Amino acid sequence: MDDFHVIVAANRGLALDAKGDLSFGSGGLVSALMPAIQGRKLTWISAPPYSGDANFVPKDFDSHVADGITLDTVPMDFETYNGAYDRISNETLWFLHHNLFDATYRPTFDHSWYENFEAYRTYNQKFAQKIAEAASEKSLVLIQDYHLSLLPHYLSQLRPELKVSHFSHTPISEPSVWTMLPDEIAREIILGISKAKMGVGFHTTKWRDNFLDCSKAYGIDSPYAFSLPLGTNPEELDETRHHQDFKGYQDQFTSLCENRQLIVRVDRLEPSKNILRGFHAYDELLSANQELKERVVFLALINPSRSSLDIYRQYRENIEVLVSSINEKYGTPNWNPIELRIGDNRIQSMAALSLADVIFVNPVRDGLNLVAKEGPIINQRNGILALSREAGAFAELRDSSIEIHPMDVSQSAGALYKALTLDKDERTLLSRSAKARCSSYTARNWLDDLIEITAGRQSY
Amino acid sequence: MDDFHVIVAANRGLALDAKGDLSFGSGGLVSALMPAIQGRKLTWISAPPYSGDANFVPKDFDSHVADGITLDTVPMDFETYNGAYDRISNETLWFLHHNLFDATYRPTFDHSWYENFEAYRTYNQKFAQKIAEAASEKSLVLIQDYHLSLLPHYLSQLRPELKVSHFSHTPISEPSVWTMLPDEIAREIILGISKAKMGVGFHTTKWRDNFLDCSKAYGIDSPYAFSLPLGTNPEELDETRHHQDFKGYQDQFTSLCENRQLIVRVDRLEPSKNILRGFHAYDELLSANQELKERVVFLALINPSRSSLDIYRQYRENIEVLVSSINEKYGTPNWNPIELRIGDNRIQSMAALSLADVIFVNPVRDGLNLVAKEGPIINQRNGILALSREAGAFAELRDSSIEIHPMDVSQSAGALYKALTLDKDERTLLSRSAKARCSSYTARNWLDDLIEITAGRQSY
Incomplete structure (x- = not known):
């Protein structure tokens, strides 16, 4: 060629x-x-x-x-x-x-x-x-x-x-x-x-x-x-995994989370990514399932974008206010329910995805969403993909993920709960299926x- | 029956x-x-x-x-x-x-x-x-x-x-x-x-x-x-026309407008009615056509609605701010370009429509829009209907009106200009056609x- x-x-x-x-x-x-x-x-x-x-x-x-x-x-x-x-x-x-x-x-x-x-x-x-x-x-x-x-x-x-x-x-x-x-x-x-x-x-x-x-x-x-x-690019993901900073971030997140389960999202700070409804769903998850308190952490790594536009600035402000209010509502001396990091750090993001129990991807609409494909590959914990039906990648990953209705916060909370509580065999099966599908075509x-x-x- | x-x-x-x-x-x-x-x-x-x-x-x-x-x-x-x-x-x-x-x-x-x-x-x-x-x-x-x-x-x-x-x-x-x-x-x-x-x-x-x-x-x-x-209900419109207050409002508007042309809108205060873009279009009309200054008045009779909802309150505030800014931008000691009245007064609204040179109906989307049908009937001045293609009534009145693209402020300004400057024979023809269509079915x-x-x- x-x-x-x-x-x-x-x-x-x-x-x-x-x-x-x-x-x-x-x-x-x-x-x-x-x-x-x-x-x-x-x-x-x-x-x-x-x-x-x-x-x-x-x-x-x-x-x-x-x-x-x-x-x-x-x-x-x-x-x-x-x-x-x-x-x-x-x-x-x-x-x-x-x-x-x-x-x-x-x-x-x-x-x-x-x-x-x-x-x-x-x-x-x-x-x-x-x-x-x-x-x-x-x-x-x-x-x-x-x-x-x-x-x-x-x-x-x-x-x-x-x-x-x-x-x-x-x-x-x-x-x-x-x-x-x-x-x-x-x-x-x-x-x-x-x-x-x-x-x-x-x-x-x-x-x-x-x-x-x-x-x-x-x-x-x-x-x-x-x-x-x-x-995806498996070679580049492999390089990322062997990057000098990768292990450091992993250790940081492991100690941050102790033995808690980890929900991870990695996104641009973009209204289409549906970050607010994602946190609302987490709020409902905690409110409806008392047993999850102190047992789960939502790690959100958000890359700022187009901050010259009012809509984006306003969206960021609303995210920060909502995260604070959820952390205040549920947090304890030993537990910060949401760890929000706004910045551009691919190694950190990939390290978080590698440890995720749930990879949460809930866009309102998305051309493809590459995180939904990179996340399962780099993940090392049989992490379950919870994926919006409005992401382009959903067509390929429908059978290897748990479906998210992006507007439906209650449904999303239920899907997160299911992803966190899936039994070991089902987890292994679903996460392997996603890994295989995401790696097969580069x-x-x-x-x-x-x-x-x-x-x-x-x-x- | x-x-x-x-x-x-x-x-x-x-x-x-x-x-x-x-x-x-x-x-x-x-x-x-x-x-x-x-x-x-x-x-x-x-x-x-x-x-x-x-x-x-x-x-x-x-x-x-x-x-x-x-x-x-x-x-x-x-x-x-x-x-x-x-x-x-x-x-x-x-x-x-x-x-x-x-x-x-x-x-x-x-x-x-x-x-x-x-x-x-x-x-x-x-x-x-x-x-x-x-x-x-x-x-x-x-x-x-x-x-x-x-x-x-x-x-x-x-x-x-x-x-x-x-x-x-x-x-x-x-x-x-x-x-x-x-x-x-x-x-x-x-x-x-x-x-x-x-x-x-x-x-x-x-x-x-x-x-x-x-x-x-x-x-x-x-x-x-x-x-x-x-x-429509021609009998009720006829009663309205003979209501004791009708002539009084007509006289008020006539003296208010002197010999100016009159653009009239009558709407509920409702985001679907597209009131803001209507004023933006008027702004462009005045900005692009210097000769219209002091020669036209936009009379907006707006009926408050659902003021318990934030979105409606915010919409009202934005309307009031925009109207003030346009009046400040173009107004002269002898001329207030927009006359905005927020209130519920059917007789006043119908009196305004009776004197309109342009009946302006530009909803984002509308089931039918009865003003688009009542306006032409009660109008006494060969007023031209400028009608959104997204109103249900547009299907019936397409050939008896000037089409408005509700999102397109520049197109709407052009349509208003056309409606104001149509020659006498065309005005008569178009307004009669609208009147006939709107009266034929009650x-x-x-x-x-x-x-x-x-x-x-x-x-x-």
Whole structure:
């Protein structure tokens, strides 16, 4: 498959460490994909590093080669980036795809929104120009995510012969949610994605089918649409397990929890992750089952995100207030019921997941949710996965997890109770099943398959 | 059709004035239907008058006959009423049916919610018992609205031979929205309605089709489902026009507005009515069209509602702040751009609509929206209806109005501009068309038809 020049286009660039080598950045697409691309010859094209992430490539960085991978950025002024990224991608499209609008107030399409959408168009056009220049006849272009919905269309106008795919790492909503957008904008976005002539991909058939329903609703011919759930990276998880800090965190959590059972969640601080209802469920669990008091600890490792948005700041505040109130309500001198840590520390998070008796993943809606796949692999305690039916990964892990209804706090409390009290044989069986399913297909397999689809040599 | 004993079941009771005669209460179902039932022999069964509405029948009222109509209440303690009405009907079902959940925070189904749903079941059971006692073999039972979703089922268990219909005055959401509810609760509600064996009705085919999709999604056989949009009451509108206060309000508005054009909205203070985005649209209208300054007034007559709910109180506060800021931004010594009046005064509202150049109705979603039908009838100025495509009435009035996209403030501003600047011939044509359509079918026709459907003598 290396006879092709592969170009990956994504909003965020790869991270470089102080020595200029590739390293894991914070959460999201890049850290999920990076292990899969290491050692390949490809070009990664991203927006300029405006987001303030210290791990980003430096501002004066234009094109850089590390580990055989060419990193390149699209020249773009901050105003264009900000309009496209914060205003349209984060404030509108993210909420659209996750069906998280509070329709009393949002969305609201006013003059300033339309100006920002113009910036989103420009942002996508600039990517198209950059790729049109960089691509050879044999290039395969793998476009990633909702920031670049219009890119397939613009690129098809500049370089109609190029083989292009588009992959969404978010969910996609039903047509009835899309009617909240101005009709012509909704159509423009669906059409934009649809011009990825080699294929349009999602992490699960549910999102793929929603996309096909939208295409139909707007009278647009869809290219080949496929479901290709991202895999984990067992080698990287193995490296994590052998990281010098891993054992230290494990010891810390072991002594913190003594002989208590451990519920663990690892998430970005994101409304779609449903962190508040998770704590409400824990509250009901403790309230309904007196015998669990002092016998269980909820360890929540939360990675801050998009703190420039009011909704995110407010969400964080509500989480901190709720956690305090639950700890006050149930805590004893010997027991802090919830241990909340807000910060970005992958080793710490993985160490917590390794010790979990319950891996709790309850998003309102989620494209895939990689924690639901990494957790079972790194876990060493026959930990049970309690998984939202609205996560993309649920389709694969339905039979290897306990189902969570994300809105139903009482049901979630019951599911947590079941996960904590499952007998030993059932625990072993269920956790092994999850481990096996999560290990069988890797991120590298996924990228191989996406390349094959984009080349037109394979279909799913 | 009077060979049947007709029983109407609804949450709210008919209003009595000081003399004990039937009178119009505040907004909603009762005031819409009351003119239609006057002069008929029927029994109206409602919950006890707990809501603090002074026009309600008194607390010690048990059964009362006025104008030939028997009024009766269902014995019920306040806790049951409050759980069913405020917690379930208003806070959950209303938001479900209007697709107004802010999914980051709501709905949340916890222990206390389930207790309230038990109260909702009890509330519906008590209605079933009361009707089972009151109904003769020949009774027709016309159940109204989402407060009584389970009543058809309970009644069918007590009196399987009775002819029963259920009519929803709200919209109903797509199955994807219903998945937010606990599965068994969603199924219970759809099944509850479906047991109205003579028919299940809505104001428009869109809501009927959503109901049929839900029935299918939950594997429930639907009875005959029909669309029967409520009509207006031209006689009552005529009485209103000749009311002693009507001319006084007209004169007040005429002098207030001098020779300016008038945009009028009349609504309950309700997030679904989209009052904020309406003012944002007006802001854009003034900002984009300098020539309109001092030439137009936005008269907003808003009826307070459900002020016991935080969301409603917050919504009111946001409205008042926004109106002040727009008036400050554009106002001159001679001109107050928005005249906001919060209160319950039907005569004043109808006087305003009579003088409107634009009748502005932009709900996020609405079962029907009676203002969209009453406005064009009472209007005396060739006023143009600017109507949300998400109102039930839009299906009938599409060709007699200017379409509003409720989320799209810029589009709404453009639609308002078009409505204000339409040339004289087009105005006459469009307003006459709306007037004709809105007058052709009355509330009395609607009740006749609902009775005929319930009797099994007619279908739609």
